[in-house]
Amino acid sequence: MKKYVRGLAIVSALTLAVAACGSKPTDNASGGSANKDFKACMVSDSGGFDDKSFNQTSYEGFQAAIKAKGLTEVKAESKSDNDYPTNMTAMVNAKCKVIVAVGFKLEDATDKAANANPDIKFAIVDSAPAKPIANVKPLLFNTAQAAFQGGYLAAAMTKTGKVGTFGGIKIPPVTIYMDGFAEGVRYYNKQKSKNVQVLGWDDAKQTGLFTGDFEDKAKGQNTGQNLITQGADIIFPVAGPSGLGGLQAAKASNGKVNAIWVDTDGCVSAAEYCSVLISSVNKGMDVAVQDAVTSVVDNKYDSKQFVGTLENGGTSLAPFHEFDGKVPAEVKTELDQIKADIISGKITIASKAQPAAS
Numbered sequence: 001m002k003k004y005v006r007g008l009a010i011v012s013a014l015t016l017a018v019a020a021c022g023s024k025p026t027d028n029a030s031g032g033s034a035n036k037d038f039k040a041c042m043v044s045d046s047g048g049f050d051d052k053s054f055n056q057t058s059y060e061g062f063q064a065a066i067k068a069k070g071l072t073e074v075k076a077e078s079k080s081d082n083d084y085p086t087n088m089t090a091m092v093n094a095k096c097k098v099i100v101a102v103g104f105k106l107e108d109a110t111d112k113a114a115n116a117n118p119d120i121k122f123a124i125v126d127s128a129p130a131k132p133i134a135n136v137k138p139l140l141f142n143t144a145q146a147a148f149q150g151g152y153l154a155a156a157m158t159k160t161g162k163v164g165t166f167g168g169i170k171i172p173p174v175t176i177y178m179d180g181f182a183e184g185v186r187y188y189n190k191q192k193s194k195n196v197q198v199l200g201w202d203d204a205k206q207t208g209l210f211t212g213d214f215e216d217k218a219k220g221q222n223t224g225q226n227l228i229t230q231g232a233d234i235i236f237p238v239a240g241p242s243g244l245g246g247l248q249a250a251k252a253s254n255g256k257v258n259a260i261w262v263d264t265d266g267c268v269s270a271a272e273y274c275s276v277l278i279s280s281v282n283k284g285m286d287v288a289v290q291d292a293v294t295s296v297v298d299n300k301y302d303s304k305q306f307v308g309t310l311e312n313g314g315t316s317l318a319p320f321h322e323f324d325g326k327v328p329a330e331v332k333t334e335l336d337q338i339k340a341d342i343i344s345g346k347i348t349i350a351s352k353a354q355p356a357a358s
Contacts, residue, residue, distance in 0.1 A: 040066055040293050041074040041096035043087045045103035047214045048077050052269040053240040053262065054285055058102045058125050061286030065293035084109040092117055098296040100289055101125065104173050110136065121301050123292035125285055126173040128305050128355070138305035139288040140355035143173075143262070144180030145342050146281045146315040147236075148349055149335050150260045151184020153317070154234040155196040156331045157258070157278060164199035164227030166209035166220075166246065168239030172353040174210075177238040177262055177281060179203045179351030187338075187347070199232050203351070211242045220245025228257050234278070235259045247273040258323075265318040278327070280318035284308050307355050311343045 042062050044055045059075075066073045074094050076087035088109040091099045098121045101110040107127040114122045114129075114136045121135050128138035154163040165181050167174040182203040185196050201208035209226070211219040220239055224246030227235050235250055235257065237243030243262070250257040251273055259266075259273070261280035266273060288306055295301040308314015317335065320327050341347040 035070050035297060036072055038069070038071045038297060039074055039094060039096045040071045040098050040100075040296075041076075041091040041094060042100045042102065043076045043084070043091060043106060043109075044078050045105050045214070046078050046080050046083070047103075047240040049075070051214070051241045052244060052266075053264060054125065054283065055102050055240075056269060057264040057283070058100070058285040058289050061289035062100055062293060064286065065290045065297075068290075069294060069297045071293075071297070081105055085112070088113045092120065096120060098123070098293055098301075100293065101127075102285075103127070104171050121296045123289065125289065132303060134303055137292055137301070137303050139285065139292060139308075140305055141283045141285070141288075141308035141315050142176070142310075142354050143281060143283050143308075143315045144176045144183070144349045144351040144354050145310045146317050147177045147180030147262075148184035148187070148342065148347070149317045149338055150236065150279065150281045151181035151186075151198075152188045152338060153184075153279060153327070153331065153335060154181070154236065154260060155185040155188035155192075155194070156334075157327065158196055158234050160231050160233045161195065162197045162199055162231040163234045163236070164209075164224075164230070164232030165236040166200045166211065166223045166227065166239065166243075168211055168214040168242050170206075170210050174238050175206065176351055176353035177236070178208065179353055180281075180349060181236050183349055183351065184338075191334075199227050199230050211239050214240035214242050216242050217245040217248070221249045224249035228253065233257050236262070238262050244270060244273070247276060250276040261318075267318070267321040274321055277321065278323045279320050282316045282318050284314045284316070288314065305355070307357060309343075310339050 047055045049055050049059045078087055084106050101124040104126045110124045111129050114133050123137040125139045165178050178201040182198045185198050211223050220242035224235050235246050237246035247259050250259045258276045258278050261277055263283045266277045266280045
């Protein structure tokens with residue numbers, strides 16, 4: 001997997017000019033850029049911009065805003081959690097006009113930077129300040145809704161009667177997926193008088209399997225194999241790059257095990273695993289990030305939190321791709337009805353990790 005420069009390196013729009021960690025960033029916007037003096041900045045979490053998951057999806061939206069508005073891009077890719085305060089400070093020192101933080105783990109660094117720099121606009125993916133901050137826009141997603149569909153789909157497609165899930169770290173942006181998945185399986189069992197088991201997560205007790213990080217693919221593969229050994233023939237990794245190891249375990253089964261991906265359409269972001277991906281639970285971070293950056297350029301920024309839902313397209317079930325002919329028409333119809341029933345409120349989801357409605 002290609003890796004960008006990690007840690008405290010600061011990458012500008014067109015070239016990298018950093019001699020050592022912590023060096024002052026240099027900016028090289030093209031002369032024809034419409035807003036070349038406008039610096040839009042982003043800090044990743046420790047998964048990095050090429051995680052084939054939420055950092056990558058958020059960065060794609062960031063790049064779309066840069067291109068559409070002719071901005072100067074500055075970004076900092078974090079190697080570990082210890083990098084967040086330093087990378088955020090680097091963005092402030094680079095005189096960014098908007099800073100996008102990717103991930104729940106950047107909450108503290110973002111809040112401190114925003115309070116100390118009220119003239120800079122911030123947006124953060126998957127987090128919201130405990131008390132609203134006038135220059136911080138939370139970008140939240142009720143992925144339990146689409147994960148509910150994913151759980152139903154897994155229950156409908158399993159041949160062993162067992163499906164499994166595991167997370168990276170036990171934080172709300174992870175457990176919300178696992179909750180929705182488990183609730184969707186339970187709904188299938190109730191509707192069909194079945195007893196499909198969920199391995200790896202007990203949503204009532206909020207206990208289950210976690211790799212402990214989002215980076216270690218080997219841990220993800222071992223955890224996925226653990227679920228497979230217990231009989232799961234469909235797995236649902238919620239662990240960023242670590243989760244790719246779970247997809248590798250599924251692929252190694254030679255057709256016996258399949259998976260459902262998260263955050264983005266796995267057949268696009270991790271095409272090498274498309275043959276085992278029934279679908280993916282999408283989180284529309286790209287659109288939300290692009291809108292947040294654009295709003296600052298257009299002087300339309302506000303700090304009201306955005307919540308992505310099935311209704312507004314902020315979360316969704318991805319196409320079935322290679323499984324389109326394998327998912328029964330009846331199941332497709334039922335998934336559409338579930339979406340309508342969640343939107344209308346006929347189906348309610350219990351997960352306490354769901355963000356409050358905006």
